[in-house]
Amino acid sequence: MAVSSDAACLGLHPGQKATDAMALVPELTTADAEPEADAQALAGLVDWCVRFSPAVAADAPDGLFLDISGVSHLWGGEAELMADFRDRLASNGLAFHLALADTPGAAWALAHFGRDGTIAPPGGQAELLKPLPPAALRLDPEAAAQIARLGLRRLGQLIDLPRAPLGRRFGQATLERLDQALGRATEALRFRRPPTPWTARLAFLEPISAPEDMARVTTDVTARLCARLEAENQGARRFEIAFHRADGKALPIAVGLALPGRDARRIARLLHPKVETVDPGFGIECVTICAYAVEPVSGRQIHIEAGLAPAVEDGLAPLIDRLANRLGPERVWRAAPVDSHVPERAVSRAAALGAAAAEARPWDPETPRPVRLFRQPEPLEAVTALLPDDPPRQFRWRGRTHVVRRAEGPERIGEEWWRREIGEVSVAHVRDYYRVEDAEGGRFWVFRAGPYGDPAAPPKWWLHGLFG
């Protein structure tokens, strides 16, 4: 529950009953709480904050942590960074409180209970925290109530108490929160995106929007990051570029590589077609690029006789990157065996490039299998077959009658009963596969679903694949 600033002036406050509020202000407008929309807006804000530092953590429901270690000098100092942050937030029409401190705990306390815009000097947060109420420690309600009951109104009183009785009385969590605020214990923040040290950014004096400008800055920022990767003998498998628009939206684009790489021209070429889809709106102010899945890549000499033994990096890896980024990674694959005798489960799609997981046994070439396997077996009509185990003599498929000349089988393939609920398992769930050849030489893989037995419901015949 929340109230607007105008409502607060009229004496309303969160937690008040709606009827009480209506009594105070008869013309009150109420709106239902929308936690999902709030979370979404916060996520959007977190994305936007990446322009200041790559390490941003959402603090639900209404806050966020920005880790600015090592980036404030880009703005000329912490105060300048905060001023810029304030201007940009204000121009987006947001109400906010800012505070800056050594620890997330202290910054939270100062932002929620201190003066807006406090900047705690390094190591000096304890002095600033002392006049704040104990609730500034992000305590659970019971501990906070207990502390209030004992008449401790200031954090300073809490800090001065001996540690052992404090922990015994108010719980270990209270002690931990206190330590985190004072910098005696570390606190792990859940950053929205994994922090990567591999990031580069370009900011522009004037917002850009022309497609050729966007293509050029893509190339430039990629080259900047790749130069760093090259200097440290690293390569990355995934690159994410974000265009920060003047209206505060960040538009991300990602490309993946089959092998870790750092060839700026190649990566920029993969990015360019996707950059064209970005709507610059009123202009792009800033562009950032991050590299993920960074791993060491040794430098490679160009072969003089490149045609003799082409390396994977020369041809195949760029090809797969081009295809996977254009068509989508799920449309480029290499078939890998799966230990399953059920035909539709015997093949899995593995990454087109990279170490093949050689866990499953390869397919047995001695059991004939069709070249084409239908995803859905197709029903056969007018099948004549002798009972109980003979292959069909004749069948109709897609309007044509096929007279079987030769046949092999049956090969009985049962279902994988361990994949079903225990109640659904039945002996009738078997398929008898036959390899049959018709008079013209067409070779078919047909099966009968279930055994004979019930004269009222004879088993059905299906075509599952073609041998050619």
Next chain:
Amino acid sequence: MSDFRAIRAKIAAMESAERAHAGVLAFGCAAMDARLPGCGLPLGRWHEITGAGLEAEVSAAPAAFAALMAAPLAQRGEAVWVLRRDDLWAPGLAGLGFRPEKLIQVCARDEAEALAVMEDALATVGVSAVFGEVEAVDLTAGRRLQLACEKRGSTGFVIKRRPYGGTARKAAAGSVAATRWRVASAPSEPPAGEFGLGAPRFRVDLERCRGGRSGTWILQADQAYSWEAGDVAHPLRLVADLGDHELAAEKFAAAA
């Protein structure tokens, strides 16, 4: 007659001077290789494989024949198979002796994309064979494929396949394919005294061949569905020579 031969040799020299010679892939039987220019399937070109009747839609025999024909080629490098429907089944290829672990499968969204992917793959170092299932290749697309083939000497196999339920499109007037094959399954013959099916057989029409002659044969994949399937140099064996229209015409001319 000797003049005729000299002119032929001259034409062949002019044709081969245009492009780097990427070699040939011999079928390993004299009767077939003699019909093909350079005694084998020309590499660094693209070939067209079609099926008749229902095969134009499901395209099982053409796919199996292409895999068998290109199996020795796939040993030398990577192969790429561009699909429109993902019903190609790797265990079946493994049984024919085509190593699926060397095969990258790509599922394209439309015809133009399939051709573009083929072209891209053909021009890539380290790719030795590219298969593509497309409905038709017009002259422009055919030339582009040919240029891509010549870049690295890789070989393309266009398997003509109609989408399900679609009507046959009118075939393009000309084609720059090096060869055009029409493939259908043929009844197999198990060895005497054995039950079941014999080794897979195909009725293969070489309908068109640049610098060579057409012919019709029945070929058998002897080693299919055995552990030796991938190890033989020539996976297809000639079973019967069904016709040599030109030879017959020549004989007829000689008799007259």
